[in-house]
Amino acid sequence: MPSRSLTTLIIAAAIILLPYYMYVPALFISIALFPYYYEGIVLAMLIDMLYGRPFSGIVFGLPFSIGAAVCIIVVAIFRDKLRSHV
Numbered sequence: 001m002p003s004r005s006l007t008t009l010i011i012a013a014a015i016i017l018l019p020y021y022m023y024v025p026a027l028f029i030s031i032a033l034f035p036y037y038y039e040g041i042v043l044a045m046l047i048d049m050l051y052g053r054p055f056s057g058i059v060f061g062l063p064f065s066i067g068a069a070v071c072i073i074v075v076a077i078f079r080d081k082l083r084s085h086v
Contacts, residue, residue, distance in 0.1 A: 008039045044068035
């Protein structure tokens, strides 16, 4: 399994260089694979800052960041119930 720092660098480069339909699934898959991948929130904030709408409030101004935080919370809750045969 790749290291967290290498994965973070690859996804950060993908955010800058690739279209959204390639880096968004990679971000959420890495959130599901790595336990407590808080770097995903920072990467989602990078997506919001680069490609998001102008800031119009905390809830609607950061949709990817909020989605990444919710995904981390949901995965943390259900991690024991998920099976991984990798």
